[in-house]
Amino acid sequence: METIKFLESGKLILEKWIERSQTTEENRLDIWISTANLKPAVQSLVEIRWGYLITITGLDIPPVRDQDNNELQPGQLEALYHFANDADIITIRVKVPYSKPQIDSICEIIPSATIYEREVIELFGFDLLNTPNTEKLILPDSWPEGVYPLRKSFTNLQDLVTSNKEQSND
Amino acid sequence: MTEAKKEKFIVPIGPQHPALKEPGNFEFTVDGEIVTDATVRLGFVHRGIEKACETRNYTQDMYLLERVCGICSHVHATAFVLGVEKLAGVQAPPRAEAIRVLAAELERIHSHLLWFGVAAHEAGFDTLFMYTWRDREVVMDILETLSGSRVHYSVNILGGVKIDIDQKLSDLIKKDMDFLEERTEHYMKVVTTDETFLGRTRGIGTLSRDRAKLLGAVGPTARASGVKRDVRVNAPYSGYKEFPVKMVIDQTGDLEARFVVRLKELYESYRLIREILEKIQPGEISTRIKRKIPEGEVISRVEAPRGELFYFIKSNGTEMPDRVKVRTPSLCNWGTITDVAVGHKLADMPMLLAGIDPCFSCNDRMVEIRSDSQPSQMMNWDGLRKYGIEYYK
Numbered sequence: 001m002e003t004i005k006f007l008e009s010g011k012l013i014l015e016k017w018i019e020r021s022q023t024t025e026e027n028r029l030d031i032w033i034s035t036a037n038l039k040p041a042v043q044s045l046v047e048i049r050w051g052y053l054i055t056i057t058g059l060d061i062p063p064v065r066d067q068d069n070n071e072l073q074p075g076q077l078e079a080l081y082h083f084a085n086d087a088d089i090i091t092i093r094v095k096v097p098y099s100k101p102q103i104d105s106i107c108e109i110i111p112s113a114t115i116y117e118r119e120v121i122e123l124f125g126f127d128l129l130n131t132p133n134t135e136k137l138i139l140p141d142s143w144p145e146g147v148y149p150l151r152k153s154f155t156n157l158q159d160l161v162t163s164n165k166e167q168s169n170d
Numbered sequence: 171m172t173e174a175k176k177e178k179f180i181v182p183i184g185p186q187h188p189a190l191k192e193p194g195n196f197e198f199t200v201d202g203e204i205v206t207d208a209t210v211r212l213g214f215v216h217r218g219i220e221k222a223c224e225t226r227n228y229t230q231d232m233y234l235l236e237r238v239c240g241i242c243s244h245v246h247a248t249a250f251v252l253g254v255e256k257l258a259g260v261q262a263p264p265r266a267e268a269i270r271v272l273a274a275e276l277e278r279i280h281s282h283l284l285w286f287g288v289a290a291h292e293a294g295f296d297t298l299f300m301y302t303w304r305d306r307e308v309v310m311d312i313l314e315t316l317s318g319s320r321v322h323y324s325v326n327i328l329g330g331v332k333i334d335i336d337q338k339l340s341d342l343i344k345k346d347m348d349f350l351e352e353r354t355e356h357y358m359k360v361v362t363t364d365e366t367f368l369g370r371t372r373g374i375g376t377l378s379r380d381r382a383k384l385l386g387a388v389g390p391t392a393r394a395s396g397v398k399r400d401v402r403v404n405a406p407y408s409g410y411k412e413f414p415v416k417m418v419i420d421q422t423g424d425l426e427a428r429f430v431v432r433l434k435e436l437y438e439s440y441r442l443i444r445e446i447l448e449k450i451q452p453g454e455i456s457t458r459i460k461r462k463i464p465e466g467e468v469i470s471r472v473e474a475p476r477g478e479l480f481y482f483i484k485s486n487g488t489e490m491p492d493r494v495k496v497r498t499p500s501l502c503n504w505g506t507i508t509d510v511a512v513g514h515k516l517a518d519m520p521m522l523l524a525g526i527d528p529c530f531s532c533n534d535r536m537v538e539i540r541s542d543s544q545p546s547q548m549m550n551w552d553g554l555r556k557y558g559i560e561y562y563k
Contacts, residue, residue, distance in 0.1 A: 024466065024467060024468075025256070025468070025469075027405070028469060030467075049383075052383065052386045053386055054386075054471075054478070054480050054497060055480060055495070055497035055501075057482045057493075057495040058495075059484070059493055060493075080482070082469065082480070082482070084471070084478075086404045086405065087404055087405030089469055091469075110384075110386075111384075111385070111505075112384070112385045112386045112502070112505035115501060115504065115505065135211075136211075136213065137211070137212050137213060138212055138213035138216045139213060139216070140213070149218065149221055150220065150221055152224075154221075
């Protein structure tokens, strides 16, 4: 009973921004919205005190290529903002292309999101606009710029390990 | 303004962490004795497990994820296994679910006792530390008898569990629970009446209910501030549907409340374990599951000893997951530290940090003390701990 109530109240408040929605489990609602609407959507959930932000999950959707290696669909990144209210989970999802991976930071609304934002910046290469802190959280300080380990294209650490060793020699 | 700024010190603590045996780095900016800012730097034991999961099959991943943490290994495997089972449309038999809960509660007991010892040590109360760790051996022995291993018990398999309990083991566990309950009574008395100890905990690090909610605190840290967050109760999973638990809540929100909440949770664990041993039904302990998991995405949440553990698993229809995202409870609770630390004395920091029961390999971190404009004053964790004890002498 309560499950339905919570999910519906969440859906109602977010309705005007929803581009597509999906319910894969009875206690879950996934909604896709445009990046421009992310901040107002999060704001409205926080305003009605709809649960709390569990985390931000990053997903890499590598480019689709045909046999001749022509790009049919450019590579994309997807950020999933999971909000939980008791057993219910609303996931706000935004997709951005590799070429312009910009999303507004939500730290103004939820200050504790900074740690999750730093994580997706480092591991996926998102560009969080106006995020308060972009210092390295997990990766070593010597990690090369522009290498994002959780993208599918990243498979090998060998070269990085060697170059780090050379650095430490001097 | 500039002059006032010059007097501020940044005190870096870590990454070598003699007290916690794990690496983490914090920087506290201090104005005299009072902390004015705090930051955290993680990643010293980052092992890239999420990436590694993408190149291993589901069974291998289960064992790999169990190694995210050496304290709460079972809950990691449980969260993953429950998610994968949901994707595959497989339900583990009731006896298996009950054994999962049994192992989870035994793990909670060992984890809480371990934390209790560490916290006592940070307060300079080493006798208490020795006693709790001695008592913790009782539950470690049970886990070893149960599974053959003290740390990574690997109770789970995809589709069930691989260990079973018999009457002899059941009697042994019940006897040990009685012993531990008696000991916990004693600890409760110490925590709530010992004046030296209360000097370090009562009214310190108070986190209001609203702050805790806003900062996304989870587990005992949140419950000590009156936030009703316990996945076992909010969204019962596995055997908790059949064997419900009572949520332990305290409204005070200070360090003492965090001690009391964890100790009360121990009572609840003892009760639950007895109930499971009484009521567990005979039957199968595992069911078959296909190697290839159907395409889909699943969210799996379980209550680890430190709070809500979150898994997001995406399957692409092969034997290997497309993405596994792990959000451990310690990560959420760091936010509360950087918030609560401000305005407290530097001497309170070790206890505040210990208060959230930080688990480093879960998130991976350290503490560092550094000077801004003047020569660096390094202080390691041990130094800070001693400083705290001396301060309160």
